[in-house]
Amino acid sequence: MNEATIRLDGVTKTFGRQVAVQDIDLVLHPGECVGLVGHNGAGKSTLIKLMLGLIRPSAGTVRTLGGDPAGAEAGRARAALGYLPENVAFQPAMTGAETLAFYARLKRQDVRANAGLLARVGLAGAARRRVGTYSKGMRQRLGLAQALLGQPRALLLDEPTSGLDPAARQEFYEILRALRDAGACVLLSSHALAELEGQVDRVVVMDRGRKMADGSLSALRRLAGIRPRLRIRLAEAPRAVVNGPDDWAGWSPLPGGLLETVCDEADLPGLLRDLPPEVTEVDIVRPSLDDVYAAFLRREGDA
Numbered sequence: 001m002n003e004a005t006i007r008l009d010g011v012t013k014t015f016g017r018q019v020a021v022q023d024i025d026l027v028l029h030p031g032e033c034v035g036l037v038g039h040n041g042a043g044k045s046t047l048i049k050l051m052l053g054l055i056r057p058s059a060g061t062v063r064t065l066g067g068d069p070a071g072a073e074a075g076r077a078r079a080a081l082g083y084l085p086e087n088v089a090f091q092p093a094m095t096g097a098e099t100l101a102f103y104a105r106l107k108r109q110d111v112r113a114n115a116g117l118l119a120r121v122g123l124a125g126a127a128r129r130r131v132g133t134y135s136k137g138m139r140q141r142l143g144l145a146q147a148l149l150g151q152p153r154a155l156l157l158d159e160p161t162s163g164l165d166p167a168a169r170q171e172f173y174e175i176l177r178a179l180r181d182a183g184a185c186v187l188l189s190s191h192a193l194a195e196l197e198g199q200v201d202r203v204v205v206m207d208r209g210r211k212m213a214d215g216s217l218s219a220l221r222r223l224a225g226i227r228p229r230l231r232i233r234l235a236e237a238p239r240a241v242v243n244g245p246d247d248w249a250g251w252s253p254l255p256g257g258l259l260e261t262v263c264d265e266a267d268l269p270g271l272l273r274d275l276p277p278e279v280t281e282v283d284i285v286r287p288s289l290d291d292v293y294a295a296f297l298r299r300e301g302d303a
């Protein structure tokens with residue numbers, strides 16, 4: 001696989017006696033979009049700040065774009081990093097264009113690229129409006145434009161979609177997908193586990209400072225051991241389902257005239273192939289990311 005964009009080996013960060021993250025190994029590659037999920041205080045922001053070099057690890061090593069992000073040589077690497085903090089506050093009296101120009105100068109970037117950036121995040125028409133008049137979604141898009149200054153190779157976004165309505169969220173993810181497809185490494189933290197479904201290549205689950213899981217959603221589903229359910233509707237409910245074992249043994253009746261069975265992922269194709277013609281409706285219910293997350297947290301609680 002290509003060289004890691006960000007690599008954490010055995011990273012622990014403590015604040016006094018508070019352990020914020022503990023013994024984290026994590027590798028992020030170019031061209032992947034990774035979701036970092038966990039409850040409040042799980043350690044998501046601390047991990048992002050470590051990757052940015054804003055704080056140093058108490059133990060272990062952090063390599064960002066090939067170097068120590070908090071080291072003396074980090075300035076150059078930072079120009080290739082984009083960061084959207086959790087609570088981004090802009091000066092309300094400045095326009096979107098002025099705000100972006102301010103950040104471009106801070107990042108020593110050519111301001112002539114700004115108009116293109118504002119267009120990319122859908123703010124071209126609002127560039128001359130004061131930020132104080134922007135909606136939350138527009139402010140987040142301006143924050144993203146700020147993070148995109150200088151065409152970063154790594155984008156670290158701390159809860160970028162919190163407070164956005166579903167349409168704005170979708171637009172935000174579309175922009176992230178395009179960046180990922182262009183080769184950027186995108187990491188975004190979120191509490192909203194379900195919304196990451198279909199949006200990220202991989203999910204890293206954090207709980208109380210520890211990495212609980214790391215993998216694609218399908219891999220996490222397998223690991224969590226939650227099996228899919230197959231639901232069907234029949235033209236006419238078979239009496240045998242109610243009256244005793246027969247072909248429908250293993251199927252449970254559900255309200256609304258449905259039958260349901262729980263099966264292994266590998267058995268699904270065979271089950272679907274063998275469904276009789278009286279089946280009028282088929283639905284495969286796979287565990288949601290929330291179910292998977294709950295299963296990992298339960299496992300940790302049991303440990």
Ligand SMILES: Nc1ncnc2c1ncn2[C@@H]1O[C@H](COP(=O)(O)OP(=O)(O)OP(=O)(O)O)[C@@H](O)[C@H]1O
Pocket residue numbers: 015018019020021038039040041042043044045046047086
């Ligand atoms: N500067 C700090 N000083 C002391 N404790 C800190 C500091 N920063 C983080 N912590 C603690 O470290 C733990 C992890 O915090 P962190 O902000 O990384 O979590 P998070 O997953 O980002 O949470 P949230 O979703 O609420 O933003 C928490 O217990 C927090 O109180």
